[in-house]
Every structure is written in C-alpha cells, then in structure tokens.
Amino acid sequence: MARIGLLLEWQMWYSFIMNDFRKLKVWTLSMEMARETYEATREFPVAERYGLQSQMRRASVSVPSNIAEGSSRSTDNDFRRFLTIARGSAFELESQAILSEQIGFLEPPTGKHLLQTIWRCQAMLSKLIQSLD
Numbered sequence: 001m002a003r004i005g006l007l008l009e010w011q012m013w014y015s016f017i018m019n020d021f022r023k024l025k026v027w028t029l030s031m032e033m034a035r036e037t038y039e040a041t042r043e044f045p046v047a048e049r050y051g052l053q054s055q056m057r058r059a060s061v062s063v064p065s066n067i068a069e070g071s072s073r074s075t076d077n078d079f080r081r082f083l084t085i086a087r088g089s090a091f092e093l094e095s096q097a098i099l100s101e102q103i104g105f106l107e108p109p110t111g112k113h114l115l116q117t118i119w120r121c122q123a124m125l126s127k128l129i130q131s132l133d
Contacts, residue, residue: 021071026124030064030086033117037093040110041100052105056096062089063121080132087125094118 021027037060044053063086070082097118101111 021068024067024071024128026121026128027064027067027071029117029121029124030067030090033090033093033114033121034060034064036114036117037097040097040106040114044100044105048105052096052100056093056100059089059093059096062086063093063125067125076132080129083125083129083132087122087129090118090122090125094122 034057037056041053041056048054066082066086066089070079070086073079073082094115097106097111097114100106101108106114
C-alpha cells in the first residue's frame with residue numbers, strides 16, 4: 001500500500017514539473033530567442049512588415065509556445081511531438097535569419113548573435129527530445 005502512495009506522489013510531482021514550462025531552461029532560452037528576433041527585425045524595411053519580418057517573428061514565437069503547450073500534455077509522446085514542432089520552427093527561423101543576413105536586412109553582428117541563440121535552442125530541443133525517447 002505504501003508503494004502505491006509513493007507512486008501516486010511521484011506521478012503528481014512529475015505532472016506538476018512537466019506542466020510548469022517556465023521551469024524548463026529550453027523555454028527560457030526560446031523566450032530570449034523570440035525577444036532577440038523582435039529586436040533584430042525592428043529595423044527591417046517597411047515593405048517587409050508582412051513578409052520576412054512577420055515570418056521570423058511568428059517562427060520565433062512558435063518555439064516557446066509549442067514548448068509550453070506540449071508540457072501540458074499527459075504523455076511523453078505528446079510532449080515530444082510538440083517539441084519536434086518547436087524544433088522545426090527554430091530551423092525555419094535559422095533559414096530566415098541567414099537569408100536576412102544575405103540580403104542585408106541584418107547586420108553581421110546582430111545576425112551572428114541571433115544565429116548563435118537559435119543554434120543553442122535547437123541543440124537543447126534536440127537533447128530534450130532524445131531524453132524522451
């Protein structure tokens with residue numbers, strides 16, 4: 001009987017931790033990445049307001065949003081699926097940041113810093129996904 005109580009206590013603790021996405025380092029980093037993306041794209045040409053600027057901002061916000069949503073799911077498989085979507089958005093953002101550098105919308109120091117944050121986020125997501133396998 002004591003084992004069942006201990007098991008239920010562990011399940012409640014695990015559920016609490018998994019549902020509190022704010023405690024996940026990858027979520028914190030992804031929020032930093034989204035903020036950096038907004039700052040980096042602030043000076044984009046007005047003509048890009050509904051183009052590349054909007055695409056980059058949406059992709060960056062998608063990462064922490066999917067981490068948060070996935071953490072509320074009841075199974076590791078569901079959480080892994082949302083983490084995979086988040087990682088896909090991070091790779092989409094990487095491609096857009098590279099293009100922004102190539103066409104001169106991002107200055108090299110800003111673009112390099114943003115890309116480094118994106119790469120760190122991608123690596124953390126990949127490791128978290130692997131840990132759920």
